[in-house]
Amino acid sequence: MKSKKIGKLYKDGEIIVKQGDKGKCLYVIQEGRVDVIHETPEGDKKVAELGESEFFGEMGLFEDDVRSCTVRAAGEVRILTIDKRNFFKSINRDSSLAYRLLEKMSNRLREANEKINNP
Amino acid sequence: MDLGCGRIPYLKYFIFDSPKSFLTATIMSFITAQDMELTDGSRIAVIGGGPAGSFFSYYVLEYARRFDLELELDIFEAKDFTKVGSSGCNHCGGIISESLVQELATDGLVIPSDIIQRGIKTYTMHTEQGTRKIHAPTDERRIASVFRGCGPRGCLDNSLKGFDNYLLGLCQENGARLILEKVTLLERTEEGVMVGCSKSPLRKYDLVVGAVGLNPKALELFKGICPSYSLPEVTRAYISEFLMKPRDIEKKLGSSMHVFLLDLPQITFGALIPKYNYVTLVLLGKDIDKDIVQNFISSKAVRSCFPEDFPVKKALPCQCYPYINIKQGNHPYADRVVLIGDSASSKLYKNGIGAAFITAKAAASTVIFEGISESHFEKYYKPKCSDLDKDNRIGKLIFWVTRIIQKSTILKRGLLGMVGKEQALEHSALRMSSALWDTFTGSAGYRNILRRFLHPGLLFELAKSTLVSNISVINRHSHEKQEDRQTL
Numbered sequence: 001m002k003s004k005k006i007g008k009l010y011k012d013g014e015i016i017v018k019q020g021d022k023g024k025c026l027y028v029i030q031e032g033r034v035d036v037i038h039e040t041p042e043g044d045k046k047v048a049e050l051g052e053s054e055f056f057g058e059m060g061l062f063e064d065d066v067r068s069c070t071v072r073a074a075g076e077v078r079i080l081t082i083d084k085r086n087f088f089k090s091i092n093r094d095s096s097l098a099y100r101l102l103e104k105m106s107n108r109l110r111e112a113n114e115k116i117n118n119p
Numbered sequence: 120m121d122l123g124c125g126r127i128p129y130l131k132y133f134i135f136d137s138p139k140s141f142l143t144a145t146i147m148s149f150i151t152a153q154d155m156e157l158t159d160g161s162r163i164a165v166i167g168g169g170p171a172g173s174f175f176s177y178y179v180l181e182y183a184r185r186f187d188l189e190l191e192l193d194i195f196e197a198k199d200f201t202k203v204g205s206s207g208c209n210h211c212g213g214i215i216s217e218s219l220v221q222e223l224a225t226d227g228l229v230i231p232s233d234i235i236q237r238g239i240k241t242y243t244m245h246t247e248q249g250t251r252k253i254h255a256p257t258d259e260r261r262i263a264s265v266f267r268g269c270g271p272r273g274c275l276d277n278s279l280k281g282f283d284n285y286l287l288g289l290c291q292e293n294g295a296r297l298i299l300e301k302v303t304l305l306e307r308t309e310e311g312v313m314v315g316c317s318k319s320p321l322r323k324y325d326l327v328v329g330a331v332g333l334n335p336k337a338l339e340l341f342k343g344i345c346p347s348y349s350l351p352e353v354t355r356a357y358i359s360e361f362l363m364k365p366r367d368i369e370k371k372l373g374s375s376m377h378v379f380l381l382d383l384p385q386i387t388f389g390a391l392i393p394k395y396n397y398v399t400l401v402l403l404g405k406d407i408d409k410d411i412v413q414n415f416i417s418s419k420a421v422r423s424c425f426p427e428d429f430p431v432k433k434a435l436p437c438q439c440y441p442y443i444n445i446k447q448g449n450h451p452y453a454d455r456v457v458l459i460g461d462s463a464s465s466k467l468y469k470n471g472i473g474a475a476f477i478t479a480k481a482a483a484s485t486v487i488f489e490g491i492s493e494s495h496f497e498k499y500y501k502p503k504c505s506d507l508d509k510d511n512r513i514g515k516l517i518f519w520v521t522r523i524i525q526k527s528t529i530l531k532r533g534l535l536g537m538v539g540k541e542q543a544l545e546h547s548a549l550r551m552s553s554a555l556w557d558t559f560t561g562s563a564g565y566r567n568i569l570r571r572f573l574h575p576g577l578l579f580e581l582a583k584s585t586l587v588s589n590i591s592v593i594n595r596h597s598h599e600k601q602e603d604r605q606t607l
Binding site: 004007030080086094 | 218228257258259260395
């Protein structure tokens, strides 16, 4: 039934995005879960767990900077890549495509603020 | 109350030629503008529950939620998409393009695996001179083949789920009400549009959305409430579904869409779309009929995609000759009425579901953020339809050139040679492959594709490949002749 799915399959523990790498895509989880890990000299720290229909790598779309975290498959996971160029072409045609991204980024900012205020 | 002058802003001033009258007109104009906006409790009727109707309903309810607006939305659909065969199907090849898959995913709409019949990762181009496989730009399955209804006629697999039903489910989850009835009456009143069905009583709506595809009777109903609307021009395509063993599909077609550039009359485009245990044949062109279909499936290139013992001619598949839009309808809107999807505009020969998505979303954002008057649709919705129309004009040119290539053995050899070379080299520019990929998949606009086809590098390489491929064929033939003479 592998043929009945879309996206790319990653095995358990496989790294999808590596902290420090340059990235120009957004990733949307089609199936499964991923762990978002912040690598520090003191060791790895899991900062989030994301599931189906959630996305990651959005900073790579807006900033010409390196990936801020590593994302690793937590079990078998299927991911769809959204190219930066396609993404901006679509946004240019239909600005409402950015709503969900803004909504989610705002949620993540709020969560980060809460973590800072209540460590 | 509408004075009928909404499209000419200061006409009311000239009609009411005193300051007092002007004040009255201004107030009335303000009231009219208020009246031509959706407010809490406004009612919307969406006629047609195919992708255009569902995308519109989904996004209108989604935008209304973000806008803190409470709407009532009814979707009228005569077909039951949970049924197999024609009664539950909207007659389409069932390809969700790469660009649409990505846009839906960005919006959080992940198409479930049980809806997807197969993830497509390559395209195989067939000509009489040979075949070439074109790989996706990324090593990823980003095109989905689906069934629109619950499977073809005679299908016994009751686990099959169709794309149209999945979208309707999303709308219902978002608060839409599904009415499984055929609309028989549309009538304009002073403050809305009356919608009548065979069983339900007449009901007044603030906005009526036409997503009836190319159904002539339904379009005529809309013409009654949308007098300036002119119907789209159509032609007939051909679609059939062949039941095959999944093992055979994997072996003969794989997860590749097979497209045919054959020198056959009246066929602009032919394709075989692999699904899980069915293969869909799609023929586009001018008034496709039984003889043209037989001619096509008898060709060597098409036969090679089926097992040797498969009775292609006698398979008696579920088949239909649906209308396709070849020229958009004009002025698909009026006060409180808008037509979307195929009824308004589509993408020539390709990505009809993607075009339905574009028009449906444009109409949804217009009615929520701008208004529901004719002038609102003219200003905010029409440009999207015009854009599709302009792109289709370029598309016609591309398909005209494709027809020339289809008829020319020399050019087809050059094309095959160039694609073969690009696909074999690891760091090749992939100019021709990517332009063909987007032409076949419908992932990019025709203007963008034409620009890439006209790239000097591509034209130079094509000319070179045409020369080299044909010289090598001539050399081979003369070598063979020489050998024959020596044998004799």
